[in-house]
Amino acid sequence: MINVAVLGATGNVGQRFVEQLADHPWFNLTTLAASERSAGKPYGSIVKWRLDTPFPEKIGKIKVVPTSPRAMKNVDLVFSALPAEIATGVEREFAEAGIAVCSNASSHRMDPMVPLVVPEVNPEHLGLIDMQKDAGRDGFIVTNPNCSTIVMVTALAPLRQFRFTDIRVATMQAISGAGFEGVPAMAIYDNVIPYIGKEEEKMETETLKIMGTLKGKKVLNAPFKVSASCHRVPVIDGHTMAIWVDIKEPVETLKKAFRDYKPPIRGLPTQPAESVHFFEEEPDRPQPRLDRMRGKGMTVSVGRLREGIRFIAMGHNTIRGAAGASVLNAELIVKKKYL
Amino acid sequence: MINVAVLGATGNVGQRFVEQLADHPWFNLTTLAASERSAGKPYGSIVKWRLDTPFPEKIGKIKVVPTSPRAMKNVDLVFSALPAEIATGVEREFAEAGIAVCSNASSHRMDPMVPLVVPEVNPEHLGLIDMQKDAGRDGFIVTNPNCSTIVMVTALAPLRQFRFTDIRVATMQAISGAGFEGVPAMAIYDNVIPYIGKEEEKMETETLKIMGTLKGKKVLNAPFKVSASCHRVPVIDGHTMAIWVDIKEPVETLKKAFRDYKPPIRGLPTQPAESVHFFEEEPDRPQPRLDRMRGKGMTVSVGRLREGIRFIAMGHNTIRGAAGASVLNAELIVKKKYL
């Protein structure tokens, strides 16, 4: 068992980390970090638990520590649910202190020496860890993509074998993506907000890195273009997106690709039986409320593949798109013996 | 004053017709048609009024008649809110009986001799009425587009001066588009349904006819392609859509086109001060809840015009997208002296 900590343990994504790690077969959640003023208090007394799964009482007894490597003993890996503006410095500090950091923050995703990884898509990018070692870090940082990006790249994985140069994506994103306090009910109820700050840029840049090629110690961006339009809709969890990709192959060939898809990596504890679930017959799926918990929230669902080429992808934004993604990356790190 | 009737007066769109016509300066709503079993009863006693505007009490006293030209006296123009499967025959019957039909039904939209009109986009298409006269009809049928199509073509009107060949559109459509009973709350609450029957086909074909060219007595389809992905979201009224159009001009040129836009027709009573409202500065508009009632529900709002070319369009689907569209067409018919 590897001892792990969660940074930013009281927030929306932090709670998802606690939920995912409370009974993990490889990781022992021993440490929870939160703001200075909570330090010393039991987690259960300071967190306002907002998930509909039962609060893990044993974790509730752990006393919270400050967000610093010095405040932690015997921790080998930390999961970061920190906001980007704090994460930049703190995550580097942990990495330099010899600790592995699996981060959900955006701060280091585009750093050329930091892997931006989805195990089913680009496990080999973990190789960038060597660059961090070369740069003198005792630990390292591994990041997972933005919650929309990860749904799209996972859905595109079965199609990588085909040539394409142009992707358009229109998202319909859940309110949980903005954190618990992020979207006032008055703003989104009976409404669509056709704008999410920096989201389109993230989808357009992160995708190229993730689907890029590791050459030596460098990732070469994928040779296509992504044009995104991102929108918030009144859905609690689950990002839905309409994707166009200019593949010339007939629809039937692509359907077969989805049916036959096998991810390049298998057997990670948090990995679902199906990384991509393909609705071939149902005319109106996937739907976030019905499909977001498929594979315990880790399966990305794809449907309505049709001429265009157009299709719909949907995944749980705070599980597959955040905490679960980081945990899956940590499992890959262990399996690949980087830890 | 021209005496008019509403066919299908008790449904969702039928109620919108009654609301739009109750105090119309040119039209005198004298007749309401509904199902056979309601005939003879006052409209107010059979309609379950579901709009949040006050019920027009004087209209409530009108006795309902069956849906047949023989049941109506002194009616020159009828508005049809009939379901497509009934509209096909009934509307033809009215036209042959010498009555002008302004229809919101899809039945005759693609008929080569029936105008499919948005006054701000293709008023000259009314010329097709002559074909119906040639075919021996005493009256005629004029149709308005599907509720999504009309929002898109109105938003595209300022851009027609530029060359493009490829349109992609992802819609986020309101539940009222399916009629009052159309969408169960259990189906759409906290959810997105990524499918609306026949909607994509309508957007892809109707757009080409509306933006096509009248040559002699024929409409030549517009020379571009539309690829649509249509989705239902939990919004009561107002269809929002993300549109990509492959115009090469710089964004600033297109912004100017929106700012300077003047519709080809002016002064119809139901026409709003702005047919297209352009949000140039606001980063997060239009939004259905805040903008759908702009111009009493007749203004189409456009925003987030950016590289791509991408932008957001939004309009009220049962006013601009249905009853208001038909009324505006009827006003155009009167102004152009077809009646």
Place this chain on the structure above:
Amino acid sequence: MINVAVLGATGNVGQRFVEQLADHPWFNLTTLAASERSAGKPYGSIVKWRLDTPFPEKIGKIKVVPTSPRAMKNVDLVFSALPAEIATGVEREFAEAGIAVCSNASSHRMDPMVPLVVPEVNPEHLGLIDMQKDAGRDGFIVTNPNCSTIVMVTALAPLRQFRFTDIRVATMQAISGAGFEGVPAMAIYDNVIPYIGKEEEKMETETLKIMGTLKGKKVLNAPFKVSASCHRVPVIDGHTMAIWVDIKEPVETLKKAFRDYKPPIRGLPTQPAESVHFFEEEPDRPQPRLDRMRGKGMTVSVGRLREGIRFIAMGHNTIRGAAGASVLNAELIVKKKYL
């Protein structure tokens, strides 16, 4: 293992029955009945699964039979999710054919010889089964209450030891209570509907029977009065209610009663660890979205106990309030050796 069937297996509550019974330790779900025209087809091919839990594939292979005792072999107990108008005759037919019926329908709830049971509240009422035997039935019917009633009576169980004569209850009920197609989105979105047909009457009469006393072979109604006001709110699952009860004891005494509460029956497989969860400290609980799945949907949550005496009760209306309630009754029947 006892072989069981579900009647009305494709509807909203029917699907919940299948979910609850797919892996039951005592019951073997061998038979599914649905409408005549589905007979002979595999359940998986005719059901439109609308729960967010995975569809039980092995159950999907079972061929559906008509709703008649003659169509079933080796079935000892049936669960009825039939609509009331059909249930009246059908359930009696099954009981007369020697089969035990656990019904969620309202048809026989107020029949003096049919037990209306909540295991934690009035398990002894199963004694009424003898009356049905006396009347010559080979099988028998046992019913569970309406979904609102059951939440209230379960919440009142810890307070039965105190004297009271007057209960007022205002409900805020979920849309799933009306079935999948029951409430149009246009009717309930951004709205409250302050009326649910027959719901108030059910709460006012069923409560008195359930909390009544079995004397000989008769249930004497409880000696208090219930006045209900029932409202539909935009919530998917979980009925919330504000309850006033005129108990004179101090609030602290009642809090202790909730803390110390032990249900009269223990150890049924579907019974949750806590039949009643009491929020003593939290100012704003229970809440349906956060608390409805407590105890796998079988726990009724109570909070905000304060002077008045007033408190809030909340429970999952299609699990504790429907399918789970029937299954729990069936378990009690087995435990009490009526089967």
Place this chain on the structure above:
Amino acid sequence: MINVAVLGATGNVGQRFVEQLADHPWFNLTTLAASERSAGKPYGSIVKWRLDTPFPEKIGKIKVVPTSPRAMKNVDLVFSALPAEIATGVEREFAEAGIAVCSNASSHRMDPMVPLVVPEVNPEHLGLIDMQKDAGRDGFIVTNPNCSTIVMVTALAPLRQFRFTDIRVATMQAISGAGFEGVPAMAIYDNVIPYIGKEEEKMETETLKIMGTLKGKKVLNAPFKVSASCHRVPVIDGHTMAIWVDIKEPVETLKKAFRDYKPPIRGLPTQPAESVHFFEEEPDRPQPRLDRMRGKGMTVSVGRLREGIRFIAMGHNTIRGAAGASVLNAELIVKKKYL
């Protein structure tokens, strides 16, 4: 025309004030006060307009001033949409500077020398203004009740002629009552929050003052008791409530009282044609989405009057329950020549 100002002009209620006053026949909105850092800027440049009615462009040009009597010239009356913690001192300052204050804040409602008024219920309570004059103030403060209280007392007005001692009320309140940022979407979507801070206390105390009797220069509390249970539901505007009142008269007598009701005051510009609309026949009304805009948001709707005595009341919480209430009070002040 009387020159008026709005304090707290950029918030949710402040915007409603601007909407109500932009074209008022008696009041000339000349001055808008907001936070220090906005001072000097045009209102249109600092307000984020969130109402779905058009922004009043002429008001948008007014330059905002600080919230102080010294910053205003020629203002005779101010409307206060300030938060309670600020309102306490500021409103007193304005009153002492000789300005009439119509306040929606809770700060001074229970002050024995401040009228807490609903024109249709207790117009004579304006007599308390004399106490403020006696205390040496040049101006005075008049308050309107909390948004839930005002709906209830207006609905009770037709029943004041009957004897009762006990009121129970369960509210289902809209999210706009908490201000624009007050309720996160994650908190209320698909949910009920059975708690609103201090709301029950306000309903229980304010009601007794409003329905109390002015004797000399003092208001004697009404001789009954109110027990409230307050809940937030996913509705944008419109507070719905179930009310029990122990009147012994038959239901028919009370129905007649509602039918025959005439408010004690008439002819104020903001007063609707019907202060109380009574749904006698409809089984399922009032409903917030359909009825909140009745009388331009100033009518309180009542329905489902039945044995118990029970009924449902509903009113728009930010118009009748806030800005509109203050404006109506100001009109009463003018009519009664206190200004």
